[in-house]
Amino acid sequence: MARSTEKKNAFYAQSGGVTAVINASACGVIETARKHKDKIGKVYAGRNGIIGALTEDLIDTSKESARAIAALRHTPSGAFGSCRYKMKSLEANKREYDRLIEVFAAHNIGYFFYNGGGDSADTCLKVSQLSKATGYPIQAIHVPKTVDNDLPITDNCPGFGSVAKYIAVSTREASFDVASMCATSTKIFVLEVMGRHAGWIAAAGGMAATENVDLPIVILFPEVKFSQGKFLKLVKEKVKQYGYCSIVVSEGVQDRSGNFLADQGLKDAFGHAQLGGVAPVIAGLIRDKLGYKYHWAVADYLQRSARHIASKSDVEQAYAMGKAAVEMALQGKNSVMPTIKRTSSKPYRWKIGEAKLSRVANVEKMMPKGFISRDGFGITKKCREYLEPLIAGEDYPPYGKDGMPKYVQLKNAPARKKLADFKVK
């Protein structure tokens, strides 16, 4: 692997959907780089992810105070802007890869840190191959992030623990609410959660109930084809037993034919297709078939940006992944991703591992079968043991006297451009 001996600058960018803790990873990258000023010069951040690299729209993070960078640890969202942009193969898009090398060379960038999920791991892998293909020395390290928890090899992904905590806490709270109302009013509460392919987030709803806190929670996983008959029967049983029922439904639930339940062809008064969520579809089904009064909620972005209820272990791991990525770069590594290796669940212990990007890119980790209860509507003890440490601990942001969390907005000062303009297609 190519290792530069002269002092090089670093590039860091955020990719895909942002999370409550992706900035904690940014904080880990930048703070660690700043501790190694002998080896790493500036950290340039890509404005809006990899697009910032292609358009030479680099943010000079050295212009930010230590305090502002430290505040990234408790600030949700992507402080430098993220993007949904997947680069094609080296062969199919030589123009863009050439441009990356041009920008890296112009700004003396030798380290590439890319913070994202499966797609960005793939981009990172391709960048790592530029070294060989072009001779330009670049070390590409992927920093894992995704609320979907679907990256392979790593035990879990930073970003997931906090959304899981939000869903678990919210489901418990709303269930308490419905329990109060059910005698004369609402008997059903439906909460729609993210996770189009994997049911990790929906599973977190199951954490609302425990041995000591008995609540009727029914989960609809994307991994389990929706059976209307079984579902309605179970909900009816729960209402009979508890007086109410909470339903946590993944946006990705499909019927037996593989169609998303959310795509029910809703039309508004003008005949326009209406993009529904799946929550109102489930609620409508219950109204039509069982006649119970219901309420429904769609958490959407609230769940992944809820830094106010972030999991402490998630924040720590997000930071640790950023730090480890820089340390790996300093060890001369390329084309790798730091991972979280669980060594014990009770008590929870983990250490940092390492995965080759070739084994990470474009691989989606699904929920193990053994995590979903036999009836398909709940989580198993094994799943509970896996999830519990990930939502453990609180890590509150500081609040102002005005009652609002103090999230930082960076200056995001641009580095001076040195090259001609470049259009991203």
Place this chain on the structure above:
Amino acid sequence: MARSTEKKNAFYAQSGGVTAVINASACGVIETARKHKDKIGKVYAGRNGIIGALTEDLIDTSKESARAIAALRHTPSGAFGSCRYKMKSLEANKREYDRLIEVFAAHNIGYFFYNGGGDSADTCLKVSQLSKATGYPIQAIHVPKTVDNDLPITDNCPGFGSVAKYIAVSTREASFDVASMCATSTKIFVLEVMGRHAGWIAAAGGMAATENVDLPIVILFPEVKFSQGKFLKLVKEKVKQYGYCSIVVSEGVQDRSGNFLADQGLKDAFGHAQLGGVAPVIAGLIRDKLGYKYHWAVADYLQRSARHIASKSDVEQAYAMGKAAVEMALQGKNSVMPTIKRTSSKPYRWKIGEAKLSRVANVEKMMPKGFISRDGFGITKKCREYLEPLIAGEDYPPYGKDGMPKYVQLKNAPARKKLADFKVK
């Protein structure tokens, strides 16, 4: 006013939609009553509100430990069950009022504490009149509660501050999220909030942005007739300036003809009417007219049960209202409600006042005109000064090692029945 000299028991019940802090009021009532055992015997709670009184389904709160009662202070929802049930006038429903007296007499109840909003203030008023009408000595004190903040005389209502904090924090968090995504993806985030008649909760969304935290927030109030043209123009301007826009929409927004925007006659694939929220309607409008990529969320019960992000001043006031209600009863008062009197906004100072129920029942307090900005889409400085102290301070519940808040589920042991069954119509 009738004042009993012998030691009497108390009745407490929760009414209407529950909140994150109504149990803090219950805690205030029960803890204060327990401090006056020389004057107040047991506190019986109505199972499912006033229905528990009518059906003689009384919960004996003396069976709960001091620790369990203390935990009510940090537990959302209605611990004894609430109800949506408004009693008719004394003349129209003599049967039910006679029954109340029968139950009160059978259980030696001399104090009636009813915890709710405008409808329950009306019920409480009617109960207070039973003293005169029947000669049975009963003191009825109303304990204010409503997320809608629409009770008159009191400066604000317990329950509102916490939902306002939730909406303000969530809107800030989601706005940060969209800001990260807007270059290549989502440009519009729509959050639907509660408040069918008054825009207090929607106004809280405006607190997400401040002088120091510049965010584009557009609010749709139920008080302002929806103007599609003006709205779309403003959203377009915000997107031009910021790259994105957050929209906080009250469920009660109406068009110029007075129809709820939420009632857009959605039909599902089978032609059934679909109860939409207003958020997807607004999102669909933006897609059709401006073509921006959007996301939408409906907070529903999550907002009013979110004890994890309760406002400290709200929790304190909820408790104080319960305590004051018992103290008023001990002073021999009847047909009153403790109120919150603001004496200063900066620094925030308040004291406990008192309102006659005849002036509270069935009066709805709307947002003052001076609280909505001239264009109709934002809040004024005056509104900000009013809201800020209400969302100030954090009051976190305790968490277990499992990462979950420790909310209490009471035993809710029934008191022995002494009367024949009674059916609520």
